[in-house]
Amino acid sequence: MAKKRRSSSWLAMLAVLVILGIALGPRLAVWLGGDHGAETTVGGPFTLIGGDGQPVNDTQFRGKWMLIYFGYTFCPDVCPTELSAMATALDQLPAAQRDKLVPIFITVDPDRDTAAVVRDYAAAFHPQMVGLTGSAQQIDAVKKLFRVYSAKAKSDDPAAYTVDHSSIVYLMGPDGRYVTHFAYGTNPKDMAATLAKTVQ
Ligand code: NI
Numbered sequence: 225m226a227k228k229r230r231s232s233s234w235l236a237m238l239a240v241l242v243i244l245g246i247a248l249g250p251r252l253a254v255w256l257g258g259d260h261g262a263e264t265t266v267g268g269p270f271t272l273i274g275g276d277g278q279p280v281n282d283t284q285f286r287g288k289w290m291l292i293y294f295g296y297t298f299c300p301d302v303c304p305t306e307l308s309a310m311a312t313a314l315d316q317l318p319a320a321q322r323d324k325l326v327p328i329f330i331t332v333d334p335d336r337d338t339a340a341v342v343r344d345y346a347a348a349f350h351p352q353m354v355g356l357t358g359s360a361q362q363i364d365a366v367k368k369l370f371r372v373y374s375a376k377a378k379s380d381d382p383a384a385y386t387v388d389h390s391s392i393v394y395l396m397g398p399d400g401r402y403v404t405h406f407a408y409g410t411n412p413k414d415m416a417a418t419l420a421k422t423v424q
Pocket of ligand 1: 300
């Protein structure tokens with residue numbers, strides 16, 4: 225009698241597991257697949273404008289690790305903080321590793337951020353940092369590729385508006401593909417540690 229009860233409760237447990245598996249399996253697959261998919265679809269081919277006013281496209285950075293940040297030069301605090309963190313992280317790396325990286329600042333405010341403005345702004349944070357702008361269409365396209373949000377805030381003075389924007393640092397591999405990202409406020413030491421073990 226006791227033996228029979230044990231085997232029937234084992235069977236009941238197996239039935240519950242099978243039902244759970246059937247119910248959750250597809251969801252789990254979608255969840256895992258979706259997460260992976262999100263990572264593999266960040267980034268892609270872009271054409272922008274470099275500091276000299278000439279077109280720059282993503283293939284020109286092949287072989288280097290791109291550390292990409294989107295923002296705007298009038299940004300009062302978020303962009304300067306994050307770009308400083310990137311620069312500090314870079315300077316904590318051995319020179320050989322640092323040379324394999326290209327820090328890139330892409331403006332989300334091409335109306336005010338001309339080629340010369342982004343070039344000088346980026347260079348002020350780090351001598352290696354590349355500043356890129358583009359036409360409104362080019363910037364919209366690259367923002368879409370990197371899932372960047374930005375929107376001009378309403379302002380009484382049309383020249384002094386601020387821009388709300390997402391603040392994420394993307395690390396792209398030498399093949400141009402997404403590797404990882406750093407959330408806003410990541411400690412430069414932690415960023416440097418991740419770069420040190422990732423960039424080869
Ligand atoms: Ni900003």
